[in-house]
Amino acid sequence: MSVKESPVKEIPVEGITYDQIKIEKIPATPAYIPRDARLIPAENRAVVINPGYTCMPLGAMLAVLGVRRAIPFVQGAQGCTTYVRYTFCRIFKEPAAIATASFHEDAAVFGGRRNVVEGIRNLVVRYWPEVIGVVTTCSSEIIGDDMVSFLKMARKRLRDEIGAEKEEAVAIVLINTPSFAGSHVEGYNRAARAFLETLATRRTRPNKKINIIPGLVYPGDIREIKHLLQEMEIVGTVLFDIADTLDAPLHPPQSLPYYPPGGTTLEEIREMANAAATFALQPEAGGAGARFLERRFGLPAVVGPMPVGVAATDAFVQALARFTGRGVPQSLLDERGRLVDAMADTFHHTMMKRVAVFGDPDTALGLTRFVCELGMTPVAVAAGTPTRTFGRAAQAIFAEYQHLFLDQPKIFNGGDLFEFEEYLKTLKRLDLIIGHSKGKDIAGELDVPLVRAGFPVYDRFGYQKKPIVGYRGAELLLYDIVNAILDYRYPDDRTQQL
Amino acid sequence: MLSLDALPERQGHVTSKAHFVPEQFQCERATLPGVISSRACVLYGARWVLAPVREVLHLIHGPVGCAYYSSQVRGKNYPVYSTALKEEDVVFGGQQKLRRAIGEALRLQPAARGVLVYTTCAAGLIGEDVETVCREASLQFGRPVVPVNCPGFGGKSQGTGHDVAARVLLEHFIARGPAGPVLENTLNILGEFDVQGDLQEIEQLLSELGLNVLCAVSGRAAVENLALARRAALNIVHCRRTGELLARLLEERYGISYLKGSFFGIAETAKTLKAVGRFFNREDACGHIEEKVAETWRRVAPYLPQLAGKRVAMFFGASRIGSMARAFQELGMEIVFAGAQCGSREDYREAGRCIAGGDTLLVDDASVQELGEFLRRCRPHLMVGGTREKFLAHKLGIPYLVFPQQNTPYAGFNGFVNLAREAAATINAPVWQMLRPARPPDLVILSARRWAGAGPGRRPSSSLSGREGPGAACIPPDPPFG
Structure with missing residues (x-):
């Protein structure tokens, strides 16, 4: 009784085995072995460690899910579907309906024709979608599936079975996304082009939209x-x-098959x-x-x-x-005014804070410009996906705000999170990281706060509903940044003074 | 119309308990193309088992996506290495890149005790000779560099990946351990992944019998643990799908006998503990188990009235249907739907034995559409399953409990109390009373009565126990079946 009630005076260090201490991550290498410096930059390595970007089909599937009564059909093995469904569920906390072509050995040997023809048929008679976005994967592209002719056969099969009228009501859009040829960013890009090329074919009555x-x-x-x-x-x-x-509301009863609004x-x-x-x-x-x-x-x-x-x-x-x-x-000028007011009010917290930014290239550039506007000092900015323009665009932002900082920030055009982390470890001081959830371990390792923004955020709730774009979005992001700074105790400055 | 009618191939995969004939039930078949299935690929299955193996590097030889996704297993983040195959690698072959990648990974992590090289669809299709690369690398670096042959299309479900992983663990980790006499009072637990501290619960119970866990595959599977595993006196198979093959192979090779058991549910836990006790000739510990059982019943008693008669739907990976069905039935709940993504015939046979009600639906590899329809038909008060189905169930107005669990251990006696508490809390969550706005007059009268009759300390849940649970209330009546 008394033992339970008395607070522990000392931490009993002796006699606890390594196993009993709850340690999530045990480093494979003791920290005191210095790493080979030549192997830190990603371009010098064949191996990619903790990639911050994924393969093309994910971007295409996300795009298809933004179309009314549309279901992506993934011409690949079941993991290509299930892993992505899992990822979306974790990010959006919503059901994500993605159909699989269910590739198995027979498809690998004989090609995926049967999978497309039967798959499209099964998908239509079961779910009656209005749009099917056919997303290819590394498997189908390596086998060399002739998707255009397969889809013609699938359409013929549908017509024979459900009649021409119902068959024509289903739009099928083919999106070629060989996983090895780019990242999820490119997958989304290709989906945008494929949808417009397939569907927006005629300019009949121009309007002001x-x-x-x-x-x-x-x-x-x-x-x-x-x-x-x-x-x-x-x-x-x-x-x-x-x-x-x-981001659908919960309104049971729902009709089946379930389609979000x-x-x-x-x-x-x-x-x-x-x-x-x-x-x-x-x-x-x-x-x-x-x-x-x-x-x-x-x-x-x-x-x-x-x-x-x-x-x-x-x-x-x-x-x-x-x-x-x-x-x-x-009204928009007022929103802008409120944002600028908030920036002025919080400037003494954000000024000169050394911040590292990572994410998809465009998000990273947007965030970088915003942290510069806040008077923060970017020390590193990383795009998961390398692009032709990223380096130049980042340079241009830094040139604009050069008077704010002395050192040139490091720009990573591509590369993996390992390289990013190792670089951040060499810095004398870092106050904040802004990026997506894959940076959680980096922030933990460096013991700095992580402000979550960009794709994907799966380990927190609500971020998928909170904008970062627009004046109001910037204001919300600003408060996230400032509060992260305030929640975190800095030894050497006055952040606790409100 | 039920969507099964549209796909006659699926008829054999669905049956009710009353009509269940294990030999005729269709399972272990490839998923039909074009359905929205929750099954995953062989790589997923291999990662499910191998991801927690510590002190070795996990190198995924394929496009970057495979590495990106497989860094998350059971909601936990693991560091991954990848060759991130690009277009030119696919055209000209990626073997050279793989060779370099292994060397670089080991230079960056010199203390690593081995490398697991996973193959993927892309590597399989371009015909990479991963085995040769791994053999050469093993010789060069003096450490096991192990090929895990798990291209995603290489099997009907993730189950194939579990089997691949079991053989890898045996050949390259367990068999490399030094031979020696059997270690007294030791055992391994196969198919136990230490989700939210399950393993500690189990270990505590076993240590009360004076037994030590040498290795849990793969909740505690550092290289040292695996090397010792061959000297254990007994193997417990906790999950059949991930553990039984390894147990059989260990019996064949090292003569370690195994027993299947479960630590989910009071009766199952007690039965397994007693069986283990008998094996080690410790029957004297049985009395102490009975005490624990009685104590556990006392602890779950407050939750039982809230759970009695409530209908449960379960949709799991493979092997837990039977044992979890028993656990829920012990809580006085009724199983109305039981399904698995990739269950084997044996899994369904066991489920058939364990489930009491004759109307219970048994479904193999249920698609999203089927789940929706069956849920509407069965009207469960609670659904239990993985994360992917959670949000659909919520949209249909069904409370959902994620298993493998997200908060507390469910294994052992303490775990059972956790399960009862969380199931009761989930079913009675206030949110399920709020699906529709209450009519204002009712609200006024209700609140006036409630506040007049009871002090603020009164539990509102007691007023719920008499009527239909929230899950059923929000689901419309049955549509005609078939």
Whole structure:
């Protein structure tokens, strides 16, 4: 009794075996062995350690889930489907319906024709989708499946079975995403192009609408974009509108098969050819779709930058105003004013804080610009996926804010999280990391706070609903950053003074 | 119309307990193309078992996605290495890259005691000779570099991957351990992954019998543990799908006998402990087990009224249906639906033996659509299963408990109390009363009555026990079946 009640005075160190101490991660190498410096940069290695990006099909599947009553059909082994469903479930906390072609040895030997023809048939008679996004994988691309002719056969089989009328009601979009040829960012990009190429084929009656291709963002971001459009009284179409499909309310009873509400409709995608301009918020994820419409129908394409922070949102709003002839309403100016006010109020916390940023290239660039606007000192910025323009774009941001910091920040165009982590370990001081959930262990190892932003965030709730784009999104992100700094005790400055 | 009618191939995979004939039940078949199934690939199965093996590097030879996804196993993050095959590697072959990658990984982690090289679909299809590369690397680095031959398409489900993993563990880790006399009073637990501290619970119970756990595959599977495993006196198979093959191989090779047992549920735990006690000639410990059983019943008693008669639906990986069905039935609950992603005939046979009700639906490899329809038909108060189905069940208004569990251990006697407590809490969660806005007049009268009659300390759950549970309330009546 008394033993239970008395607080432990000393930590009993003796006699506890290693196993009994709860240690999640036991390093394979004792820390005192220095690593071979030549092997730290990812470009010097064949091995990739803790990759911060995944393969193409994921991006394409996310895109398809943003279309109303659409189901991705993955021409590959079951893991390609199940792993991605698991990933989406963990990020969005929503059911994600993705059909598998169920590749097995026979498909590897004889090709995937049977899987497509029977699979499309089974999917249609069971779920009655309006759109099927056929996503290829490394397997089907290596075997060399002729997907175009397979899909013709699948359509014929459907027509024979359910009649021409029902068969024509199902749109099938083929998205070629060989996993080894790019990252999930490119997968989304290809999906945007494939959907527009397949569906937006005719410019019949031009209208004043604006197309938005948001890229790899969250439902909260899309809602914020829609809010900006609404305030400016602009009618827009969001391609791959996951705002409701991946953030659906709980309203039982539901009809079966369960389809979430919302999503871009087939008709809206067809109508995109008639719009006045296309905005791709992330050049690397969706830019190809905007460029296709520009090439084909002469629609002006505004490709990036992602509207994170003051300047990028200003640019977005002004471009919207330019293409629609609408003015910027007072309500948006007020939102901007509140953001700027918050930046002024919190500046003494953010100033000179040394921050590392990582994520998908466009998100990372947007975040980098915003932390510069906050007067923080970026020390490293990493894009999981290498792109042609990332290095230059990051340099341009740093050049703009060069007077704020002395050292040139390190830019990682591609590379893995291991390289990023090893670089951060060499820094004398780091105050904050901004990035997605894969950086959790890095932040833990370095003992600095991690502000979660970007794709994917799966170990926290609510981030998929919280925008980072627009003025209000930037304000929310700013509070996350400031509060992370306040929650964390710095030994050497005055952050506890509010 | 039930969607089964649209796919006649699926008819044999679905039956009710009353009509269940194990020999005729269709299972261990490839998933139909075009359905939304929860099954996974062979790599997933191999990672499920091998990911917790410590002190070795896990190198995934394939496109980056395979490494990215397989770094997460049972919701836990593990460091992974990958060759991240690119287009040119697929065209010209990735063997050279693999060879370099192994060397570099070992230079960066010089204390690693081995490398596991997983093959993937891409590596399998371009015909990589991973075995030769691994053999050469083993000689060069003086450490086991082990090929795990698990291309995703190489089997009907993740189950094949479990088998591949078992053979890898035997050949390259257990068999490398030094031979020696059998260690007294020691055992291994096969198919136990130490989810949320399950293993500590089990170990505590076994240590009360004076027994030590040498190795748990793979909840405690450092290289040292695996090397000692061949000298254990007994193997307990806790999960058949991941543990039984290894147990059989260990019996054949080292003569270690094994027994199948479960630590989920009071009766099962007691039975397993007694069987283990008998094996080690410690029958004297049985009385102490009975005491524990009685104590556990006392501890779960407060939850039993909330759970009695409630309907449960279960959808698991493979082998836990039978033992978990017993556990829920001990809590007075009724199993209305039992399914597995990749159950074997033996798993379903056991499930058939364990499940009491004749109307219980048994479904193999249920798709999302089937789950939805059967849930609507069975109207469970609670569904238990993996994360992927959780959010669909929620959308249909069904409370959901994730298993393998997310909060506390469910194994052993303490675990059973946790299970009862969490099941009761989940079923009676206030949120399931809020699916529809209450009509204002009712609210006024109800609250007036409640506040007039009871002090603030009264538990609102007691007022629920008499009527239909929340899960059933929000699901519409049965649609006609068939």
